[in-house]
Amino acid sequence: AQTVTQSQPEMSVQEAETVTLSCTYDTSESDYYLFWYKQPPSRQMILVIRQEAYKQQNATENRFSVNFQKAAKSFSLKISDSQLGDAAMYFCAYRSAVSGGSNYKLTFGKGTLLTVNP
Amino acid sequence: NAGVTQTPKFQVLKTGQSMTLQCAQDMNHEYMSWYRQDPGMGLRLIHYSVGAGITDQGEVPNGYNVSRSTTEDFPLRLLSAAPSQTSVYFCASRHELAGGTYNEQFFGPGTRLTVL
Numbered sequence: 001a002q003t004v005t006q007s008q009p010e011m012s013v014q015e016a017e018t019v020t021l022s023c024t025y026d027t028s029e030s031d032y033y034l035f036w037y038k039q040p041p042s043r044q045m046i047l048v049i050r051q052e053a054y055k056q057q058n059a060t061e062n063r064f065s066v067n068f069q070k071a072a073k074s075f076s077l078k079i080s081d082s083q084l085g086d087a088a089m090y091f092c093a094y095r096s097a098v099s100g101g102s103n104y105k106l107t108f109g110k111g112t113l114l115t116v117n118p
Numbered sequence: 119n120a121g122v123t124q125t126p127k128f129q130v131l132k133t134g135q136s137m138t139l140q141c142a143q144d145m146n147h148e149y150m151s152w153y154r155q156d157p158g159m160g161l162r163l164i165h166y167s168v169g170a171g172i173t174d175q176g177e178v179p180n181g182y183n184v185s186r187s188t189t190e191d192f193p194l195r196l197l198s199a200a201p202s203q204t205s206v207y208f209c210a211s212r213h214e215l216a217g218g219t220y221n222e223q224f225f226g227p228g229t230r231l232t233v234l
Contacts (some may be wrong), residue, residue, distance in 0.1 A: 007157075033220065035176060043206060045161075045225035052220070091160060095223075104168065105176060106210075106223065108160035 002027045002094050002102070006109035013082045020111045021066075021077045023092030031097040034068065034075045034112050035106070036065065040088040048090070053097070079114075085114040120144050124209050124226035131199040131233045139194040139229050141209030147224075148214040150192040154178065154205040155228075161208060165191055167215065199233045206230050 003026045013019035025034070036048040038095045051059045056068050063083075067076045079086055092109040096102045125140045143150065151166035153176075163176030167186040181203055183195040192211075196203060207229045211220040 004160075043228045043230075045208065045210075045228075047222065050220070097220075104166050104174075105151065105163045106153075106161070108162070110158055110160045 002107045004092050004094050004109040006092055006112050009114045010113045012115040012117060016081055018080045019082055022089055023075045023109055025073050025094050029096055029098060033095045033097055035093040036077045037091045037093060038088045082116050084116050087114055089113050094101050120208055122211055122224050122226035124229050126229060127232050133200060133233060135199050136197050139207055141192045141226060142190050143211040147211035150211045151195045153208045154204050201233045219222045
């Protein structure tokens with residue numbers, strides 16, 4: 001079974017600075033997706049960024065980028081130029097990309113609560 | 119498109135009561151699923167469906183029933199509510215994985231359930 005671990009229950013960052021959220025995972029599969037979701041106080045789950053395991057290039061979406069280390073099974077999220085609106089709970093998640101495998105589910109970490117200080 | 123809708127947004131039950139959480143999607147998605155979110159636990163899969171008439175259990179299925187009679191709807195039933203079922207419930211849907219194509223998962227807005 002796959003597991004996802006977020007070792008930082010809480011993080012804080014000053015507005016306009018950079019913060020990195022950590023995530024490690026465990027799997028025996030070679031084909032999978034990794035995700036970062038943002039959950040603001042409205043509790044809506046918002047997809048921030050995804051990474052396909054077969055891609056060596058790290059994904060980037062505007063101020064959000066990842067550092068994907070497949071061999072180390074590490075998947076960190078970097079938020080640059082942090083804004084007050086980035087304050088939220090962030091979840092790292094895994095999904096198999098194997099057809100007929102466990103691709104029906106997302107496996108989530110426990111989350112990191114990010115505070116942005118003005 | 120309304121996306122994934124859930125009703126109600128909030129619900130308070132007494133122990134032993136039954137209720138159904140509604141979930142609907144208008145994107146013709148094959149996959150639908152229910153997750154629960156508890157403090158410090160992330161989201162965990164309760165039940166899922168890969169199409170009308172087909173359902174299966176996830177990680178934490180006990181105390182919940184599901185059925186899928188149409189592509190659009192995937193209700194979650196609590197037959198006899200317990201305080202341990204106090205949680206936030208999310209419904210999600212996506213197209214079926216095909217040929218390695220990535221299919222984004224869409225989440226509903228959640229239902230906050232309290233069982234007294």
